[in-house]
Amino acid sequence: MNKSSLILKSALALALATPLLASAESQLTVGTGDANARLDFRIVVPRVLFLGVGTGAAGLTANSTIDTVTFDYSSNPSAIGTGAAAGAITGNVVPVRVVGNNGQITLTANTTGALTNGTADTIAWSQITATSSLAALPSPAIPLTGAGVASNVTLSSGTKITDRSANWTFSYANSAVVAPGTYGTTNGRVTYTAAMP
Numbered sequence: 001m002n003k004s005s006l007i008l009k010s011a012l013a014l015a016l017a018t019p020l021l022a023s024a025e026s027q028l029t030v031g032t033g034d035a036n037a038r039l040d041f042r043i044v045v046p047r048v049l050f051l052g053v054g055t056g057a058a059g060l061t062a063n064s065t066i067d068t069v070t071f072d073y074s075s076n077p078s079a080i081g082t083g084a085a086a087g088a089i090t091g092n093v094v095p096v097r098v099v100g101n102n103g104q105i106t107l108t109a110n111t112t113g114a115l116t117n118g119t120a121d122t123i124a125w126s127q128i129t130a131t132s133s134l135a136a137l138p139s140p141a142i143p144l145t146g147a148g149v150a151s152n153v154t155l156s157s158g159t160k161i162t163d164r165s166a167n168w169t170f171s172y173a174n175s176a177v178v179a180p181g182t183y184g185t186t187n188g189r190v191t192y193t194a195a196m197p
Helices: 003-020 054-058
Strands: 049-053 070-072 088-090 093-100 105-111 128-132 151-153 162-172 191-195
Touching (some): 049 054
Antiparallel strands (some): 070 088, 093 162, 105 191
8 A cells, every 4th residue: 555545545534533523613813812712512401300209219210119118016916906006117217209300299199999908808098197207298198099189399499499308207097906917918009109290
């Protein structure tokens, strides 16, 4: 290969690659005066809505872990139906985080009917309540069935930005004696939904 052919191929390769390189404006000033070059910036921010309840509240990533809140009266059966707390309670303090960037966020709770023990015995969702450690992020009431009444999450900045974290503490009223069993083995899930314009 001769030298002129190599130079021609190198020049051609450089010419083809040049549009792929980032380029900005340039100005050559000869003599007095300043030289200016302008550069435009863009930041693209998508609409974002995040709801994390339990393990999923830790970060702004998808997490498929579904936590379980358990009220176990096995060690304190004399308390059944008295309104007293369970002998063993696990997972009833649940971290929650809501993040959004497009306006007022509402939360709703949804159920498909009462908690059951695998037979015809039931415990109504009205027996389960929650309090929030932060008034700006209230826990929506759990409905007997279907979608419940929405609660507003208070904006944290301006008219569109929300970034709120709280702990929801769940309680079981234990207001009646019920048949034995593990309630929630079927039909024991609440689905929370965050909505934003």
